[in-house]
Amino acid sequence: MKHGNHDGAGSERHLHDPIEDRLIPLEPLDPTRVHSIDDLVRAMAKTAFTGRQLGEAADVLEAMARDKDCFVVMTLAGAMTVAKQGLIIGELIDRGIVNAIVSTGALMAHGLVEATGLAHFRYDPDVPDEQLYEQGYNRVYDTLEPERNLDDVERVMFQVLQEWDPNEVMCSYKLNRVIGEYLSKNAKGQKGILKSAFEKGVPVFVPAFTDSELGLDVALSNRMRESAGRHKLRFDPFEDLEHFASTLLRQKRLGIFTIGGGVPRNWSQQFGPFIELRHRRMGENVPLKRYHYGVRICPEPVYWGGLSGSPYSEAISWGKFVPPAEGGRFGEVFVDATVGLPLIVTAVLERLDKDKGTEPKTKKEKAHARK
Numbered sequence: 343m344k345h346g347n348h349d350g351a352g353s354e355r356h357l358h359d360p361i362e363d364r365l366i367p368l369e370p371l372d373p374t375r376v377h378s379i380d381d382l383v384r385a386m387a388k389t390a391f392t393g394r395q396l397g398e399a400a401d402v403l404e405a406m407a408r409d410k411d412c413f414v415v416m417t418l419a420g421a422m423t424v425a426k427q428g429l430i431i432g433e434l435i436d437r438g439i440v441n442a443i444v445s446t447g448a449l450m451a452h453g454l455v456e457a458t459g460l461a462h463f464r465y466d467p468d469v470p471d472e473q474l475y476e477q478g479y480n481r482v483y484d485t486l487e488p489e490r491n492l493d494d495v496e497r498v499m500f501q502v503l504q505e506w507d508p509n510e511v512m513c514s515y516k517l518n519r520v521i522g523e524y525l526s527k528n529a530k531g532q533k534g535i536l537k538s539a540f541e542k543g544v545p546v547f548v549p550a551f552t553d554s555e556l557g558l559d560v561a562l563s564n565r566m567r568e569s570a571g572r573h574k575l576r577f578d579p580f581e582d583l584e585h586f587a588s589t590l591l592r593q594k595r596l597g598i599f600t601i602g603g604g605v606p607r608n609w610s611q612q613f614g615p616f617i618e619l620r621h622r623r624m625g626e627n628v629p630l631k632r633y634h635y636g637v638r639i640c641p642e643p644v645y646w647g648g649l650s651g652s653p654y655s656e657a658i659s660w661g662k663f664v665p666p667a668e669g670g671r672f673g674e675v676f677v678d679a680t681v682g683l684p685l686i687v688t689a690v691l692e693r694l695d696k697d698k699g700t701e702p703k704t705k706k707e708k709a710h711a712r713k
Contacts, residue, residue, distance in 0.1 A: 383689035399673030406597040413593035419602030423453035447554020457534025499559040513581035514548035549609040597635035603650025
C-alpha cells in the first residue's frame with residue numbers, strides 16, 4: 343500500500359489556507375470572561391454543535407426585535423406553562439417583541455392557573471399514577487397539575503361565558519381577549535400570558551381549540567345552556583384564520599418564533615400558501631408574503647418526518663419562508679425549550695437593555711394591526 347503518493351495528473355491536493363479562504367475561526371469558551379447570560383450565549387455562538395445553534399438563534403431573535411418593520415408571531419406547543427416558562431412569554435409580549443401568539447389550548451389553560459395565583463407542584467416518582475388519579479393530581483412528566491386548579495380555571499371561564507352575547511360568533515382570539523380582560527380586572531398583582539396579551543393588544547389564537555380544557559369548558563357551558571333552554575354559543579375557527587391572515591397581510595416583514603411544533607407551528611406557517619392560493623386560484627390581488635425571520639427551539643429530529651422536526655429549508659419549498667439567498671434569516675436549536683428559551687430570551691433582553699431609552703418596537707402600524 344502506497345502512502346502519500348497520488349497517481350495521475352492533477353491528483354495532488356492543494357491545501358488551502360483557512361484565513362485566505364475567509365473561514366470563521368471558532369473560539370474556546372472561556373468561563374473567566376463570562377459575566378452575564380449574554381456573555382455566555384455570545385461565547386456559545388463561537389463554539390460548535392448545539393451551543394453554536396443557540397448562540398446564532400439569539401442573534402436572529404435580536405434582529406427580529408430590533409427590526410421595527412417586523413411583526414413577530416410566537417407559536418407555542420408543549421407544556422410550557424406547566425414547566426413555568428409563562429413569565430418569559432409574558433415578558434416578550436410586554437416588551438413589544440412578540441406581536442401575536444398561536445398556541446395549544448392546553449398551554450393557555452395551564453397558564454390561567456398561574457395567572458390566577460395558583461401553583462404547579464413537583465411529582466414524586468414513588469407515588470403511582472393510579473394513586474395520583476384518586477388524589478386528583480394530573481401528571482405532566484415530572485410536574486403535577488391539581489384538578490382543583492382546573493376547576494378554578496372553569497370558574498373563570500364560567501364568568502366569561504355567562505356574559506358572552508350569544509349573537510356574537512365566538513372564535514379563539516376573541517375569547518382569549520375577553521379572558522385577558524377578565525384577568526386584567528380581577529387578577530391584580532398577578533402576571534399571565536393572556537393578561538399581558540390583552541393589555542398590549544396582542545391577539546392569541548388557538549387553532550385546535552376543542553383539544554383543550556378551555557374547549558371542554560365551552561362544550562360544558564353549551565350543554566348547560568341547552569338544558570336551560572338558552573341559545574348555545576357558536577364557535578367558528580375560520581374567523582381566527584381570516585383575522586390572522588388579514589393581520590399579517592398588513593405587515594411589511596414577518597418573523598416567527600416557534601417553541602416545539604404541532605398545530606400552532608403549521609397553522610401559522612400555512613399563511614403563505616393560503617395567500618398564494620387566494621392569488622393563484624381565486625385571482626385575488628393580494629401581496630405574496632412569507633416569513634423573513636425564524637427562530638425554532640425543538641429537540642425533535644428531522645428523520646421522523648413530522649412537522650415538529652422539519653427544518654425551515656423544507657418549508658421554503660412550500661412557499662412559507664423567504665430563502666436565505668433572498669434575505670431570509672433563521673436559527674434552529676435542537677434542545678429542550680426549558681433550557682433554550684430562558685437562555686436565548688435573557689441574552690436578547692440584556693442586549694436590548696443596553697440601549698438606554700430605546701424601545702425595540704415603536705411602530706404605529708403595529709398598534710393598528712392589533713386592533
